[in-house]
Amino acid sequence: MSKKIFQRISLLPVFILCFLSGPQNLHANSETGDSVSVIHKLHSEELVRGERLFYGLIYSGEKAVNCASCHNTRFSDSLNWNPDAYEISLKYKDLPVNDLSAVLLNPKGAKLSEVHNEFDLTEADVVLIKAYMDEIAVSGLVQAKPIMNKLILFIFMIIVIVLALAELIFIKKLKPKWIHLLLIMAALTYIGNTLVKESIAIGRSQFYSPDQPIKFSHTIHAGQNQTNCLYCHPSAEYSKSAGIPSANVCMNCHLIVRSGTHSGTWEINKVIAAYENNMPVEWIRIHNNPDHVFFSHAQHVSVGKVACQECHGEVEKMDRLIQVSDLSMGWCINCHREKEVEFHTNKFYNEYEDLAEKVKSGELDMVSVEKVGGTECMKCHY
Numbered sequence: 001m002s003k004k005i006f007q008r009i010s011l012l013p014v015f016i017l018c019f020l021s022g023p024q025n026l027h028a029n030s031e032t033g034d035s036v037s038v039i040h041k042l043h044s045e046e047l048v049r050g051e052r053l054f055y056g057l058i059y060s061g062e063k064a065v066n067c068a069s070c071h072n073t074r075f076s077d078s079l080n081w082n083p084d085a086y087e088i089s090l091k092y093k094d095l096p097v098n099d100l101s102a103v104l105l106n107p108k109g110a111k112l113s114e115v116h117n118e119f120d121l122t123e124a125d126v127v128l129i130k131a132y133m134d135e136i137a138v139s140g141l142v143q144a145k146p147i148m149n150k151l152i153l154f155i156f157m158i159i160v161i162v163l164a165l166a167e168l169i170f171i172k173k174l175k176p177k178w179i180h181l182l183l184i185m186a187a188l189t190y191i192g193n194t195l196v197k198e199s200i201a202i203g204r205s206q207f208y209s210p211d212q213p214i215k216f217s218h219t220i221h222a223g224q225n226q227t228n229c230l231y232c233h234p235s236a237e238y239s240k241s242a243g244i245p246s247a248n249v250c251m252n253c254h255l256i257v258r259s260g261t262h263s264g265t266w267e268i269n270k271v272i273a274a275y276e277n278n279m280p281v282e283w284i285r286i287h288n289n290p291d292h293v294f295f296s297h298a299q300h301v302s303v304g305k306v307a308c309q310e311c312h313g314e315v316e317k318m319d320r321l322i323q324v325s326d327l328s329m330g331w332c333i334n335c336h337r338e339k340e341v342e343f344h345t346n347k348f349y350n351e352y353e354d355l356a357e358k359v360k361s362g363e364l365d366m367v368s369v370e371k372v373g374g375t376e377c378m379k380c381h382y
């Protein structure tokens with residue numbers, strides 16, 4: 001009897017795993033629901049054939065092309081310069097098949113003719129590929145949630161405790177008691193540790209690096225082309241926020257530069273479209289202090305002469321921007337305690353006469369931000 005229960009309980013993690021790891025749609029689009037019925041007019045075998053063609057699983061002639069090797073069908077957390085399968089599918093959803101044939105069988109433009117090179121596809125194949133792409137335009141990309149691993153481990157640890165207790169109290173097959181104790185201690189340590197870590201991290205987002213609407217690369221712009229940070233973020237010098245450039249700023253160069261080495265015309269076309277339709281690009285904000293915190297770029301960049309990189313990391317080497325600092329209070333305070341201000345050369349500090357005296361008399365060998373009030377609560381909190 002108890003053995004059966006034991007067996008059932010031990011299957012629980014497997015069920016939870018299956019339940020949690022179900023696919024999740026990223027861009028599920030409810031407006032386009034009616035096109036599902038159009039797709040279903042095609043035989044399901046044809047749709048499957050379209051899918052197999054898209055994944056290069058049908059070996060026709062010389063070589064099979066795997067469209068998905070360039071056009072992601074799954075959400076990816078690293079940079080892929082090629083447009084994803086959802087984007088291209090959405091563009092061609094309401095266009096005639098001929099338009100898709102044109103870009104596949106007869107590609108124009110430097111990048112497109114390089115990547116869509118001699119595809120061994122017939123017009124009939126393209127019809128089937130299009131049917132599959134129409135389906136992607138509705139269902140979106142597939143994302144496997146990484147956080148789930150942590151959650152699964154967490155639940156697993158709870159189950160370990162329950163099982164160990166059940167064995168200890170009811171089943172009593174295992175003689176040495178220290179095994180139970182060890183398991184329970186280990187599981188409790190993990191649970192306690194996770195709870196503490198997660199609750200500290202609430203509201204913080206270190207290493208946050210969302211997918212942006214345009215694959216803008218700081219490596220290309222601030223690194224390779226050496227465009228000054230302030231060319232695009234000019235208000236960092238004189239205002240609270242550094243700001244994100246509008247499409248007008250991009251167009252200073254992209255009126256001429258119409259195609260990129262990595263992404264061809266696809267990404268730059270989005271900049272041009274935003275500019276021509278007078279629509280802002282919806283960049284996703286990465287760094288964000290809570291509302292009760294006052295932070296000013298001008299204070300740090302102009303007065304403190306702190307380099308952007310001290311807080312934001314080597315941005316000029318980031319193809320995809322990532323938040324490297326945790327922006328916690330400890331992070332601000334630590335720097336304020338250690339960082340020396342340019343006390344003698346900066347007129348800003350002339351009012352601190354008593355400090356100047358102490359430096360002169362040798363009582364202080366350097367003036368940190370803390371000494372000029374950088375750790376007073378009211379300086380950072382409204």
Ligand code: HEC
Pocket residue numbers: 212216218221222227228229230231232233244245283284285286287288308309312315316320321
């Ligand atoms: C050609 C214009 C351009 C240049 C030059 C540039 N940036 Fe940016 N920056 C952007 C755009 C556009 C975004 C928003 C997209 C993104 O986050 O990648 C951005 C985002 C950022 C962000 C993240 C903003 C947020 O949402 O929290 C930081 C930090 C940043 N830039 C720092 C820098 C630094 C430091 C430099 C110089 C090394 C620099 N940028 C040079 C255009 C530029």
Ligand code: HEC
Pocket residue numbers: 081214215216217220221225227232245246247249250251252253254257259260261262263264267268271
């Ligand atoms: C100072 C000039 C300049 C500005 C301003 C500028 N770009 Fe660029 N951009 C370039 C150059 C040069 C390239 C490289 C073209 C190449 O790869 O040969 C480029 C390439 C790109 C690419 C394609 C990268 C690739 O290799 O496929 C994208 C996308 C892009 N820029 C977006 C933007 C956006 C968005 C803005 C505005 C926030 C912007 N650019 C502002 C000069 C600029």
Ligand code: HEC
Pocket residue numbers: 054065066067068069070071081082083088089091092100103104109111112115116119129262263264265266267
């Ligand atoms: C080697 C990588 C690669 C492979 C393989 C590939 N593509 Fe592409 N595809 C690209 C790139 C890069 C672009 C963007 C080029 C540009 O816009 O200049 C693109 C653009 C597209 C576009 C949009 C064209 C436009 O500008 O309107 C469609 C549609 C497309 N691909 C479909 C497919 C299909 C279907 C397959 C498989 C038969 C496929 N691609 C295979 C790299 C690839």
Ligand code: HEC
Pocket residue numbers: 229230233236240241242243244287288289290295297300301306307308309310311312327
């Ligand atoms: C002392 C640390 C520090 C320095 C130096 C710094 N930043 Fe920031 N940056 C931050 C913090 C903190 C935020 C979040 C601000 C908020 O939420 O109010 C931020 C936000 C940003 C943003 C997002 C938009 C905004 O204005 O809030 C951009 C873009 C940015 N910084 C660019 C730059 C550039 C470019 C430089 C150099 C000229 C720079 N930063 C220097 C700490 C710094």
Ligand code: HEC
Pocket residue numbers: 289293294295296299300303304305306310311327328331332333335336339340341369372373374379380
């Ligand atoms: C990399 C070092 C560094 C970090 C990180 C940093 N600061 Fe600063 N901060 C400075 C320096 C240098 C000054 C001196 C400029 C001055 O005297 O006003 C300063 C000055 C200030 C001041 C003005 C203090 C005064 O006496 O007037 C405020 C407010 C401030 N910082 C807030 C913040 C907040 C909020 C954060 C975290 C989100 C932060 N700082 C993170 C270096 C840093």
Ligand code: HEC
Pocket residue numbers: 203204289290293327328329332333336374375376377378379380381
């Ligand atoms: C140099 C800037 C700075 C100074 C000085 C400062 N704080 Fe903060 N404080 C912050 C930042 C930034 C946050 C947000 C941190 C986060 O979300 O983890 C914060 C968060 C907090 C919170 C919210 C708790 C939390 O973790 O979200 C409290 C309460 C707080 N501060 C109290 C104080 C008190 C009291 C003082 C004076 C002894 C003080 N702070 C001085 C920058 C500062």
